[in-house]
Amino acid sequence: MAEPKQRHTHKNAVQPPTKLVLKPPPPSAFHVESSAPIRSEVQFVLPGTRPEAALAAVLIVMSASSPSFTVPLFIGGKDCHPDKTFDVVSPCDGKVLHRCGSAAVTDASAAIAAAGEASKTWRRTTPPERRDIFLKAAEIMAGRREELAGYMATETGAPRAWCDFNLDVGTDMLKDIAGRIPTLEGSFPALMDSNTSAIVMREPYGVVLAMALGNTVVFKGSETAPRTMSAIVSVFREAGLPDGVLNFIVHEPSAAAEITAHAIAHPLVKKINFTGSTQVGRIIGRLAGENLKPLVLELGGKSPAIVWEDADLLLAANQCVLGSFLHSGQICMSTEKILVHNSVKTEFLDKVVAAIDRIFPGSGDAPTLVNSSAVAKNKALVADAVSKGATVVFGNPDAQETSGTRLRPIVVDNVTEAMDLYRTESFGPTVSVIGVGSEDEAIRIANDTEYGLTSAVFTEDLRRGLRFAREIETGAVHINNMTVHDETALPHGGAKASGYGRFNASKGLDEWVRTKNVTFKN
CATH class of the missing domain: 3.40.605.10 (Aldehyde Dehydrogenase; Chain A, domain 1)
Known part of the structure; x- marks a missing residue:
């Protein structure tokens, strides 16, 4: 596979990433050093x-x-x-x-x-x-x-x-x-x-x-x-x-x-x-x-993030990078595909590359996946996509790491329906990028999956965000936040092949109780 083209960015224009929900550590803390016992x-x-x-x-x-x-x-x-x-x-x-x-x-x-x-x-x-x-x-x-x-x-x-x-x-x-x-x-x-x-x-x-x-x-x-x-x-x-x-x-x-x-x-x-x-x-x-x-x-997910032309692109890039690569993408809610408006796609990808460099720096050993099979799966998905016309815009799936269970973030552009990566959950540090030109197209691609766990929409127009939220077939839609979002106040669960039932909050309480009718004469 050819070495991916390096994007040129103005790093002094990049601002600190937005914080995670529930007071997590700063994003830089998620980098794995070479000796992490982790x-x-x-x-x-x-x-x-x-x-x-x-x-x-x-x-x-x-x-x-x-x-x-x-x-x-x-x-x-x-x-x-x-x-x-x-x-x-x-x-x-x-x-x-x-x-x-x-x-x-x-x-x-x-x-x-x-x-x-x-x-x-x-x-x-x-x-x-x-x-x-x-x-x-x-x-x-x-x-x-x-x-x-x-x-x-x-x-x-x-x-x-x-x-x-x-x-x-x-x-x-x-x-x-x-x-x-x-x-x-x-x-x-x-x-x-x-x-x-x-x-x-x-x-x-x-x-x-x-x-x-x-x-x-x-x-x-x-x-x-x-x-x-x-x-x-x-x-x-x-x-x-x-x-x-x-x-x-x-x-x-x-x-x-x-x-x-x-x-x-x-x-x-x-x-x-x-x-x-x-x-x-x-x-x-x-x-x-x-x-x-x-x-x-x-169950599984293929969570989409929609980035619209009026979005805060720096916010969107930071959140999409976190959503895609936290825990090496081994989260059911991880961002698997980014649907970005064609008019801002180039600028957005520049900010994505800069965000990865800052939040998940390349020094030291690559992050660890659960086993070598997970690495092999991600590499195979990328290879199939590239063979059918996709482009790796960040990362090198052919890089030799210190062990077969390590893999760095990979961003694949121009992913199409003909590629395995379009539908298969990578459950790893690989994210697809797809350009879209209309709301209808974005909704169609977001829903063109058997999964329906969570999703994200980035736009400065709340009404547009709510329109997307009504049409996307997932258990959660996060407007101007990453797909990885779970906390005690929110019922959590999916649609379609992502499962059914809910955890957390009062809805989660209801999930684990059944009713019994008891009648009696006055």
Whole structure:
């Protein structure tokens, strides 16, 4: 592949980038330096791209500092060590970080049974009791921020600032959930028969909100970051969460199909939450349908950002760069394609290149992706696009990095429908640029995808922005902000093949409760 043409920019005209939502670190902090280490309701939770006075648990997790350490499962309030284990490998250098116990079907059954038993008492706890545990968990998570962020950076290869940001958001969400626990309300509707009255009760089931509302959880963690997840579970343990309310299992990849199918079919499992790829989401959805289990899915995305001719181009460039390359594009909400008005496309791309140079400088090692397959996927998408007429305007996919899991930002211009990159989610540091000439064309291309998670529009005309927002088929449209935007006050979720259901805020609360009608004679 030919070396990309370098764009000439006036760097002294570039102003500081706009800040991230929820008070993140400055964008320059996201650069990775070369040595960065970086009731009987049971909710079954599958992993995505997040509990003894638990001193013993804390010490166990903190001792995980060598390949000789094995991350345990956590079932019924006890650490469990299966006979079978697997290596957890650093995405930065391929070295073994530690080992992890690999759950079998019997372990999954034990976790579900423990959750079912715990629900008998947990569902009867009062809202203030549950609220206090969540507030304590938020306090502990904040106090253990250094430890938890270190685990996350080491296992995922993410920049330390990104790990800190995620933990800060997690702490805020725990506080928000704690505040919502006492707000669950039923209703007392008037009936046609004046001699009959009714109460509509709301009974909970779900993930973190489910625990807050009196349900129990089996958390099936990711095999790529089990130490991080085990440590977060220990936060709830330390906060006083009773045994069996939160159970943690993880397994080697080859066991996924058997354990997942078994857990979904288990009669005690009443609802499933899955965050991950659309491909796996379809499998989960089929299994849930066969067993008549409701579920919430947060899946893949191909998030578009529309940059209009009246946009603040510096703002748009900064936000599109952040949205595309935070965490090396490994975020479900990452900006995957930028639709820019033809009249400002050249100027906008100049500002994009300058923003990348400033926010994600090229010194030191390239950022790390989760594995070498992710790098290969991005390189293949770029190669296909270039072979069909696209142009790489920033980055060099052929550059030799210090490991096969590293890749720097890539911007590909003149992407068309004939290219794989047009439709395929890269889930990496690759973004497409497409010129458009009308609102109708921009909307058509933005919606020309199976996905519909989030989107962005950059314009100084709010009415135009709202017109776009009404027509774009996504769960969120952010006007003059990047596509990566999630906070406690906003319900989060997608449309189309990006899944269904919502997290956060009152809508997220509603997702995890069901109604029950109780009638009685006056």
